[in-house]
Amino acid sequence: xxxxxxxxxxxxxxxxxxxxxxxxxxxxxxxxxxxxxxxxxxxxxxxxxxxxxxxxxxxxxxxxxxxxxxxxxxxxxxxxxxxxxxxxxxxxxxxxxxxxxxxxxxxxxxxxxxxxxxxxxxxxxxxxxxxxxxxxxxxxxxxxxxxxxxxxxxxxxxxxxxxxxxxxxxxxxxxxxxxxxxxxxxxxxxxxxxxxxxxxxxxxxxxxxxxxxxxxxxxxxxxxxxxxxxxxxxxxxxxxxxxxxxxxxxxxxxxxxxxxxxxxxxxxxxxxxxxxxxxxxxxxxxxxxxxxxxxxxxxxxxxxxxxxxxxxxxxxxxxxxxxxxxxxxxxxxxxxxxxxxxxxxxxxxxxxxxxxxxxxxxxxxxxxxxxxxxxxxxxxxxxxxxxxxxxxxxxxxxxxxxxxxxxxxxxxxxxxxxxxxxxxxxxxxxxxxxxxxxxxxxxxxxxxxxxxxxxxxxxxxxxxxxxxxxxxxxxxxxxxxxxxxxxxxxxxxxxxxxxxxxxxxxxxxxxxxxxxxxxxxxxxxxxxxxxxxxxxxxxx
Amino acid sequence: xxxxxxxxxxxxxxxxxxxxxxxxxxxxxxxxxxxxxxxxxxxxxxxxxxxxxxxxxxxxxxxxxxxxxxxxxxxxxxxxxxxxxxxxxxxxxxxxxxxxxxxxxxxxxxxxxxxxxxxxxxxxxxxxxxxxxxxxxxxxxxxxxxxxxxxxxxxxxxxxxxxxxxxxxxxxxxxxxxxxxxxxxxxxxxxxxxxxxxxxxxxxxxxxx
Numbered sequence: 001x002x003x004x005x006x007x008x009x010x011x012x013x014x015x016x017x018x019x020x021x022x023x024x025x026x027x028x029x030x031x032x033x034x035x036x037x038x039x040x041x042x043x044x045x046x047x048x049x050x051x052x053x054x055x056x057x058x059x060x061x062x063x064x065x066x067x068x069x070x071x072x073x074x075x076x077x078x079x080x081x082x083x084x085x086x087x088x089x090x091x092x093x094x095x096x097x098x099x100x101x102x103x104x105x106x107x108x109x110x111x112x113x114x115x116x117x118x119x120x121x122x123x124x125x126x127x128x129x130x131x132x133x134x135x136x137x138x139x140x141x142x143x144x145x146x147x148x149x150x151x152x153x154x155x156x157x158x159x160x161x162x163x164x165x166x167x168x169x170x171x172x173x174x175x176x177x178x179x180x181x182x183x184x185x186x187x188x189x190x191x192x193x194x195x196x197x198x199x200x201x202x203x204x205x206x207x208x209x210x211x212x213x214x215x216x217x218x219x220x221x222x223x224x225x226x227x228x229x230x231x232x233x234x235x236x237x238x239x240x241x242x243x244x245x246x247x248x249x250x251x252x253x254x255x256x257x258x259x260x261x262x263x264x265x266x267x268x269x270x271x272x273x274x275x276x277x278x279x280x281x282x283x284x285x286x287x288x289x290x291x292x293x294x295x296x297x298x299x300x301x302x303x304x305x306x307x308x309x310x311x312x313x314x315x316x317x318x319x320x321x322x323x324x325x326x327x328x329x330x331x332x333x334x335x336x337x338x339x340x341x342x343x344x345x346x347x348x349x350x351x352x353x354x355x356x357x358x359x360x361x362x363x364x365x366x367x368x369x370x371x372x373x374x375x376x377x378x379x380x381x382x383x384x385x386x387x388x389x390x391x392x393x394x395x396x397x398x399x400x401x402x403x404x405x406x407x408x409x410x411x412x413x414x415x416x417x418x419x420x421x422x423x424x425x426x427x428x429x430x431x432x433x434x435x436x437x438x439x440x441x442x443x444x445x446x447x448x449x450x451x452x453x454x455x456x457x458x459x460x461x462x463x464x465x466x467x468x469x470x471x472x473x474x475x476x477x478x479x480x481x482x483x484x485x486x487x488x489x490x491x492x493x494x495x496x497x498x499x500x501x502x503x504x505x506x507x508x509x510x511x512x513x514x515x516x517x518x519x520x521x522x523x524x525x526x527x528x529x530x531x532x533x534x535x536x537x538x539x540x
Numbered sequence: 541x542x543x544x545x546x547x548x549x550x551x552x553x554x555x556x557x558x559x560x561x562x563x564x565x566x567x568x569x570x571x572x573x574x575x576x577x578x579x580x581x582x583x584x585x586x587x588x589x590x591x592x593x594x595x596x597x598x599x600x601x602x603x604x605x606x607x608x609x610x611x612x613x614x615x616x617x618x619x620x621x622x623x624x625x626x627x628x629x630x631x632x633x634x635x636x637x638x639x640x641x642x643x644x645x646x647x648x649x650x651x652x653x654x655x656x657x658x659x660x661x662x663x664x665x666x667x668x669x670x671x672x673x674x675x676x677x678x679x680x681x682x683x684x685x686x687x688x689x690x691x692x693x694x695x696x697x698x699x700x701x702x703x704x705x706x707x708x709x710x711x712x713x714x715x716x717x718x719x720x721x722x723x724x725x726x727x728x729x730x731x732x733x734x735x736x737x738x739x740x741x742x743x744x745x746x747x748x749x
Binding site: 105106167171172174175178179180205206207208209210212213214216217220224225226227228234235236239243246 | 567570571574575578579581582583585586589590593596597600677678681684688692
């Protein structure tokens with residue numbers, strides 16, 4: 001029963017049936033493989049950075065190479081892992097299932113968007129490596145307008161294509177959520193993961209075009225040598241920062257909101273309790289999406305914008321904390337007196353809460369003008385950034401464990417899953433808490449060299465990074481082990497009530513033979529555990 | 541065995557409507573219309589951001605247009621009128637598509653296509669007028685912003701002409717009916733959008749000069 005002979009994996013065979021597939025599940029898997037490859041690559045660059053920082057001065061690479069390494073690490077992590085990870089890989093797989101639909105609204109566009117992604121990714125990575133681009137992932141002018149950096153144009157073209165891919169995926173999700181909900185599934189009966197994806201998609205279509213135009217202007221400036229951003233030619237470098245952050249601040253929430261959606265699912269399902277205050281979580285996603293468009297100036301407190309602008313952006317920045325805190329408290333309230341099972345996905349969910357709370361709170365430090373000026377461009381910012389972005393990766397891995405039985409039809413080792421999570425999170429704290437300390441003591445970011453008194457802290461941070469890598473390798477091991485030797489998974493191994501648990505694992509090609517009745521996606525009281533199939537079955 | 545599969549794959553989801561149930565047709569129509577609207581929202585952000593950049597550059601300039609730069613050519617009026625006419629033609633095409641027993645759909649689509657091409661010719665003519673007066677992209681930000689904004693809009697018009705050609709070829713193959721002419725509807729929405737964008741750009745760059 002757990003392995004029906006015909007599922008989406010066996011429905012058709014051959015490499016062509018994958019490369020030209022219109023099935024959202026297969027496209028999701030192709031994204032997953034591509035994105036995990038990018039994650040591995042960016043992780044290797046992170047380790048090289050941390051190795052270089054073991055001693056002051058040159059350890060393994062020159063200053064120039066170091067600049068390229070952190071550019072590669074940042075650009076690949078952001079554009080190829082954190083932004084697309086949850087929406088494109090998990091979202092593509094899960095969204096139609098949770099809607100009770102056969103596929104997304106525009107399957108062809110979905111495949112097209114995947115190939116745009118692959119092409120853009122390849123162009124970006126190759127040209128950073130070949131062209132030796134060392135601008136950092138933000139492409140700040142005047143670094144990016146400097147003629148000596150030859151590879152900038154192809155890199156920008158690559159990012160431009162990635163932006164297109166992101167817009168088309170967002171468009172597809174918006175139309176799918178509007179038009180393909182199962183009969184009876186009102187807006188407030190959608191699983192919260194879909195709310196997260198919906199808010200993200202809105203931001204993708206509204207913010208990404210601004211990045212597109214910024215990159216185009218940068219290309220025009222480089223090709224023609226006219227000054228849009230270069231003050232030597234009459235341009236304004238701060239204009240670039242305004243444009244860039246008008247996209248990239250919402251982009252931070254393009255990264256975080258899907259993660260929050262995943263956490264809502266994990267916390268409720270693995271606490272076996274109805275999500276606390278569904279509507280507040282849904283609306284807070286929308287509120288975050290709206291607020292995120294009005295806070296970009298907090299990246300530019302020291303750029304010379306007016307004191308009035310600084311104060312306004314600072315005040316608006318604090319407002320983002322409100323909907324974020326609403327979510328965190330709702331998750332805690334969901335767990336309160338729940339029947340929590342510390343499955344691997346739940347471990348990652350708890351890790352998310354602990355890391356993201358610190359990330360959010362240090363965001364308040366940085367939103368305060370006085371503190372911000374003191375720690376601008378130090379490791380404090382680097383640590384804060386990683387305390388908000390790594391939780392997205394944590395949610396991604398947690399979500400991957402959560403939906404793994406659905407995706408592959410196999411279970412994984414809970415024991416090793418938990419160990420991997422614990423090692424990773426412990427390593428994370430060691431890596432980045434030390435960076436908070438260094439930042440407050442004035443250690444500047446983006447430098448391969450440092451004063452000798454920072455040596456011990458840097459070495460601790462590097463040791464932590466090694467532990468993070470170990471944790472991730474253990475996680476990768478559980479996935480590979482599961483593919484080879486995993487026990488067959490039941491249709492509903494966790495007892496979730498949303499639609500994706502009501503089709504077999506792995507799902508058939510068309511997802512559902514008949515659409516299940518739409519109900520409350522968090523009312524799990526109808527499902528009871530049957531140990532013989534290691535899964536839940538609806539009470540009869 | 542292979543043939544039906546291939547034939548099925550080549551079926552355009554919206555064109556070969558008869559194979560779909562009315563409810564499914566309705567659903568796909570709604571999805572496509574919403575998809576087009578979402579796409580246009582995204583595009584309008586692209587143009588709004590470009591316009592904001594233009595206005596920011598202009599606000600910083602000491603003098604606009606800079607001393608010695610030629611004024612924008614009067615030929616922009618011709619472009620504007622041509623594009624407005626093409627929008628009218630597109631609207632007539634849509635009305636013809638809705639009208640049972642009409643044979644004018646192709647004629648109006650072809651007219652729209654021709655006027656769209658004429659618009660591009662007129663724009664290139666305007667560029668040539670400026671280049672003849674030694675105003676190139678590199679001369680000043682005034683020149684650069686003008687060329688960039690018109691080029692950005694022009695590229696979207698070229699995209700529209702590609703779409704129009706597809707719609708026209710389908711019209712020649714008789715794939716549209718009063719009950720089902722989604723392609724014409726989508727095209728009309730996009731075309732009118734480009735018209736509005738041009739009017740805004742024209743007003744900002746030419747009328748506000």
